[in-house]
Amino acid sequence: MAEAGFSVTVPATTANLGPGFDHLGLALSLKMKIEATPALAWFIQYHDKEYASLPTDETNLIVQTIQQTAARYDQAVAPQKLVVYSDIPLGKGLGSSATAIAAGIEIANELADLQLSKLDKLCIGSEMEGHADNVTAALLGGMTVSYFTEEEMEVLTFPAPPIGVVIMVPPVALKTETSRGLLPEYLTHKEAIRGSAAGSLMTAAIANSDWVTAGRMMERDIYHEPYRKIGFPNFDEIRSACREVGAYGMTISGAGPSLFIAVPPETEQQVAALLDQRFPHYQAIAMQPAENGACVTK
Incomplete structure (x- = not known):
């Protein structure tokens, strides 16, 4: 002991x-x-x-x-x-x-x-x-x-992937139970196949260090994003801004309410500063995978 x-x-x-x-x-x-x-x-x-x-x-x-x-x-x-x-x-x-x-x-x-x-x-x-x-x-x-x-x-x-990360943190916390309550009980077989394909391709792309493809697939989620995005002010505008500054992709971090943005390595500070200025009601935090x-x- x-x-x-x-x-x-x-x-x-x-x-x-x-x-x-x-x-x-x-x-x-x-x-x-x-x-x-x-x-x-x-x-x-x-x-x-x-x-x-x-x-x-x-x-x-x-x-x-x-x-x-x-x-x-x-x-x-x-x-x-x-x-x-x-x-x-x-x-x-x-x-x-x-x-x-x-x-x-x-x-x-x-x-x-x-x-x-x-x-x-x-x-x-x-x-x-x-x-x-x-x-x-x-x-x-x-x-x-x-x-x-x-x-x-x-x-x-x-291994930790060679990317930069920006997390957009809103001012209000959201309980995981509340977030999970927004999800549907069922998806159709066709929808489930589409979601599984996006997840499989994204994981394979990450394993191959192809973050351009991985970023696109991050934004093809059907399991939770369509139901949870309503809780994020300016969700679509932030995604558009991320594309403008060269991010690989943006998605919801876990059950929310933060947003996860994958960016090219060593650009996370610059991207965070730009997003912080454009969306001041969020806090943009630059970090890396661990x-x-x-x-x-x-």
Whole structure:
């Protein structure tokens, strides 16, 4: 059992990239770092004001994940003080809940000496999230493509792609449950085939570093964009502006409400500045894909 303090660093993520709905994730260069030290009772201290509304006791998602992960293996963990530093916008489509879950799994693994395999961690995180896209990328880094059911899990990983990323963050957060409530219960067989083809071609294009084709396919999503785009002010205008400045493609980041824009490498700062000026009610953040996933430092 771990007694001395340690830290866990986990990247932000974006999910779907359009038609890769619920199975494609990409780690991003924004990060959450959690320092864990023994304490008499569980206490979470957030250093970022945006997280001030979150619970700081055992009801916190990170603590719940730690306890549930340990309990799966009939282990209990001693209380900790968790000091959290994060530059990941909360509830804005950048996998903040998946980051918390990934961190909790890693902390439980360390505190209870569970010696979990990568697949163990991926299965636990995906079960807790209900889908595999964000949490696999948070745990492994790079880009992940997952097949996940109650009985089976398969994950392929790709290195972080050589692109720049711009995230357009709106001023209002959107709960994932609300966003999922906008989706239809069914698609026709013909629609499903079209969506699957777009996702397959996009993934193949990314694997071949063909981001021109990948960007086009990002914008061919039929699974969620048509139903969720109504919640984004100036959605079509932003997409047109992205094309004007040479972006590969633009789509909704995860369940929203942020937008993910793939751009040629080393242009993300310039594109972010242009979009920030043109759409001031959004915050344009320049970043890159992240190679590394969750990491423990002693």
